[in-house]
Amino acid sequence: MDHLDRLENKSVNILREAYSQFKNLGMLWSIGKDSTVLVWLARKAFFGHVPIPLVHVDTHYKIPEMIKYRDRFAKEWKIDMIYGENKVALDSKQTYPDGNVSRLQCCKFLKADALKHTLNGDWTRYRLNHKKGVYEIDENREAFTGVIVGVRADEEGSRSKERYFSPRNKENTWEFGDQPPEFWNQYKTDFKPGTHVRIHPLLDWTELDIWEYIQREKIPVVSLYFDQGEGKRYRSLGCYPCTTPVDSTAKNVEDIVEELKTGKFANIAERSGRAQDKEDGGGLEELRKDGYM
Missing domain, CATH: 3.40.50.620 (HUPs)
Incomplete structure (x- = not known):
């Protein structure tokens, strides 16, 4: 395997x-x-x-x-x-x-x-x-x-x-x-x-594993993950008032896989676009202790 x-x-x-x-x-x-x-x-x-x-x-x-x-x-x-x-x-x-x-x-x-x-x-x-x-x-x-x-x-x-x-x-x-x-x-x-x-x-x-598996299995995902022509896409999805897209021109799954392999986001947290994480000092431990997913 x-x-x-x-x-x-x-x-x-x-x-x-x-x-x-x-x-x-x-x-x-x-x-x-x-x-x-x-x-x-x-x-x-x-x-x-x-x-x-x-x-x-x-x-x-x-x-x-x-x-x-x-x-x-x-x-x-x-x-x-x-x-x-x-x-x-x-x-x-x-x-x-x-x-x-x-x-x-x-x-x-x-x-x-x-x-x-x-x-x-x-x-x-x-x-x-x-x-x-x-x-x-x-x-x-x-x-x-x-x-x-x-x-x-x-x-x-x-x-x-x-x-x-x-x-x-x-x-x-x-x-x-x-x-x-x-x-x-x-x-x-x-x-x-x-x-x-x-x-x-x-x-x-890992994030790369997920996208490579999506690519291999041809799993349909929300199009918000892809650049719609504005040079931005969502890397992590949440509520719209607290979630922002990242700079990216990846328009499909293959582009995202290649983008991740280049290490573009190697030093940027996957949830960096989730504002509530920053309010909690970069972690969600207290929320997760109370049941947050």
């Missing part, structure tokens, strides 16, 4: 292990390249079908093209699609774009809190009705005991402290200093009752 084959094989193995070990399992889909690769791997792992509900946290500040992409491929790939939101914060305008909270507080309200309560089933969830082509209130409020996430260790500092199977408590709080050892591809999947587990099949992948 070549390098990408080995990565794919390991990720598929982790996906199958997670599916066999955890009863109520979900998979987070941020609509970005990493979580989209994760969906693609799940389709491979389960022979074209994704037997795990996909969960998206809708802040209502995502770039519109991202939501269009989500719904298009959720329907095309026949995905069991769920989204959640922090309706209270949105209705009371406790957001950064409304000028009432900081970027980090906004991320906590619209992402971390919304994610926690969506996974726990405390707040309303919306499920795609494939027959009608619309989202409806989900009557199933059962909590997810495990969730698969497209986190990569090289993407941001706090993510490098994760494990493939990373336990949280029932409030989704992450004790990053108390994680189980994982040696020789041996993973701990037996946790005490009430433990919420995050599973990270892409932990060893």
Whole structure:
């Protein structure tokens, strides 16, 4: 096997292990390249079908093209699609774009809190009705005991402290200093009752690995990643008030692969266009301790 084959094989193995070990399992889909690769791997792992509900946290500040992409491929790939939101914060305008909270507080309200309560089933969830082509209130409020996430260790500092199977408590709080050892591809999947587990099949992948895999597999991704003629593209996707593009003339996947191989971004963080990271001093550890993806 070549390098990408080995990565794919390991990720598929982790996906199958997670599916066999955890009863109520979900998979987070941020609509970005990493979580989209994760969906693609799940389709491979389960022979074209994704037997795990996909969960998206809708802040209502995502770039519109991202939501269009989500719904298009959720329907095309026949995905069991769920989204959640922090309706209270949105209705009371406790957001950064409304000028009432900081970027980090906004991320906590619209992402971390919304994610926690969506996974726990405390707040309303919306499920795609494939027959009608619309989202409806989900009557199933059962909590997810495990969730698969497209986190990569090289993407941001706090993510490098994760494990493939990373336990949280029932409030989704992450004790990053108390994680189980994982040696020789041996993973701990037996946790005490009430433990919420995050599973990270892409932990060893790099940004270049992701794009080379997208190139090899011809995976459709949001066009925001490509230069549309203005000499700029998004390297990392988030909410539009806090995400800026990078200078780049890469117009397709092949261009991005070549650009990364030149080392153009070798000393520039992948999330350098995410303003909330700078507000947090360059790291997201505190937010991630509270459940931020």
